[in-house]
Amino acid sequence: MPHPAPLGDDPAALRRTLIAAHFTLDGVADCLGPLASAALHREQRLPADLVTRGDDSPVATLIRLFALGLPVGVRQLDRALAGWDTARLVAAGLVRVEGSRARAAYDLRPYGDDDHQWWVASDLSEVMTGEPLPVDHVLGIGGASTTLASWTPRRKVQRALDLGTGCGVQSLHLTAHADRIVATDTSQRALDIAAWNARLNGADWDLRRGDLFKPVAGERFELVVSNPPFVITPRVDGVPTYEYRDGGRVGDGVVRTLIRELSRHLQPGGVAQLLANWEVPEGSDWKDVVGGWFERTGLGAWVVQRDTQDPAEYAELWSGDGGLRSGATGFEQMYAAWLRDFSERSVAEIGFGVITVQLPTARRRPWLDLVEVTGPVQSPMGPTIDAGLRARTWLAEAGEQGLLGAHLTLAPDVTEERHGRPGAEDPSVIVIRQGGGLRRAFQVDTAMAAFTSVCDGELSTGQALEAIASLLDVAADVLVREALPVIHEMVADGLLLVDG
Structure with missing residues (x-):
């Protein structure tokens, strides 16, 4: 894939232009309406396509270009972005021109929460390109990233670590309550796009390349957030390993390794919030599996299992995630590789959940709380997690x-x-x-x-x-x-x- 180009000499001007074009959360929602907005959130673009066809307003033009991956006329795009014409977008690496039409080189969408408005650039999705994802794909805003953002407590901290930052979604949230943010990833492409997003949103992050905690050896943080590459992928020929989801270890080894090393990188009283998958062998209970990860770590842990899948469901999900679905060439071979991989380790089911970790202070004892909650929960969950950490700490101490x-x-x-x-x-x-x-x-x-x-x-x-x-x-x-x-x-x- 092409390497990300510099964002240009005036990202603040681009932000102002996007706002003037109403390419914001509210502007997009107003343009699309609830039905098309909900469909687009599920990566179904036809309703949004139908709504914006024939609409030459600036926001509709930008939705078609950056959110749907459809071509728009160069003159139409020039009118949509006063002060940031097509030539500047090309120079910034955001679009490419084919004759009289412009196409997005990257996905660019408004994103935010109740108090913040941001924009996030990422690679074009499989829905936008109509092709399977390349292995160096940099994922944009998705269900996992928004789940982690919702569950993270927002205490004011001096130093925070975003481990496996991808395009930088978690770091954007951290800018609201962390004085200094270190963001790491194994993918240089991801770090380049994260740097792009930092500039676009007026943020300053310390971006470092490397595996797990290697880029921050000897450093400690008050908050660690991680949407790690937790997908369990067969380590065999013919099964691609995507940088955004595969950590290069067998089974659930990525998260197990992360947890074993966490205590060396948290300040006393510090918190880590992460997502994870775990394998549950036949005859085992998920609580015994995940509980064992924390033995002799000295960490307090609160683990909420949110969902489970059998090996076949898991294989179908992650084959499709890369753009390879039933009936496509190579699907059955990949499906079979996943099933063999789980069978060799006698895996009966795979759990997905949210893990909250705290390094107790010297006078506090670690605690372990594992619970299954599969239904709807409050959103955002961060305030609940913060209160729950304080309650569990008090219970352990009292x-x-x-x-x-x-x-x-x-x-x-x-x-x-x-x-x-x-x-x-x-x-x-x-x-x-x-x-x-x-x-x-x-x-x-x-x-x-x-x-x-x-x-x-x-x-x-x-x-x-x-x-x-x-x-x-x-x-x-x-x-x-x-x-x-x-x-x-x-x-x-x-x-x-x-x-x-």
């Missing part, structure tokens, strides 16, 4: 006696559901449900329902459980033993809040 002495309050988003047979005097099922965060639901007994009902900060946990034990005529020590694990989980996930 221990059982500290939890018994704590004065807890019920979070405002928690509700109770009671279900029973028609005409029954008492409910047969009681559910305590969280409205936000991970949207956890706990099926509880009468005692725990009574406990949550009195969590208003007046009584300590121990005092409340003793009173409930007396009312129900059960032994207080038995009730404490049964209730404390549930209370611990509810505090960790934010259903119960520690007063003060």
Whole structure:
């Protein structure tokens, strides 16, 4: 693929021009409408094509050029970008001209969150080119990158590391709360495009090339974010290894290696947020597999499994991701290679999830929390992750006696559901449900329902459980033993809040 060209001598002027053309998140959404916008998000471009055909407005022109990969007239493009005509876009490497028409050399899209407006350049997708992806493809904004951005806590930090930056999506988010950002990748092409995106958005990142932590040997950070090349790819001839998704190790070795080395690169109290796949062998539980990654690391870890696939589903997904789908030449050979690779290691399923890691300070003990949540969660999840880290740290430090002495309050988003047979005097099922965060639901007994009902900060946990034990005529020590694990989980996930 062609090497990225310099972005030009005035990226700030290009930003102003894109804004003037309404090539922003709001401008694109207004132009396309909800149906075409949603389809484009799923990489289906026909609805957006139909909406913008015959529309020569600046925003429609730029959508067709940069988001759909369709040719536009040079004169039409000149009118769309006042002050940044086609010649300047060619000089900047963003487009190429074929006769009287211009085509995008890169995907360029507005991107942002509630408080920021950015633009992200990346390589043209397979949908835009109609061809399988080259192995040095630099991925743009996708489901994995937006998931990681949503789940990352946004504490103010001095130094942050974006490991495996790709085109720089995570680094853009870090600019809002990190004083200094180091971004690494094994791909020089990715680093060149990330540098491009940094200039386009007025950011300054320290970009370094190398594998995992080699570019930052001896350095520590308060925050590490990573969307690593976690895809499990067969290491055999005929199966391409894409730089953006393949880390060059067997199975889930990339993430296992990353976690083993994390403690040497986090400041005490520092946090790492990453995505991962993991292999679950036949007869094993995913919690045992992933939990084993953290043995003897000294790290606290909170792992949320979000999805699972069997080996065939996984092979179909990642063959298609590179543009090779059922019926295409070579598909069956690649599919078979994936199935053989999993079979040789007796892999029964592959899990996908989000991992939050913290290096405890000297006086705090590490903790391990593994949970499966496959349904919808709050967006963004960062505030929930931040609160959950603080809660888990407090629980590890306070221990059982500290939890018994704590004065807890019920979070405002928690509700109770009671279900029973028609005409029954008492409910047969009681559910305590969280409205936000991970949207956890706990099926509880009468005692725990009574406990949550009195969590208003007046009584300590121990005092409340003793009173409930007396009312129900059960032994207080038995009730404490049964209730404390549930209370611990509810505090960790934010259903119960520690007063003060």
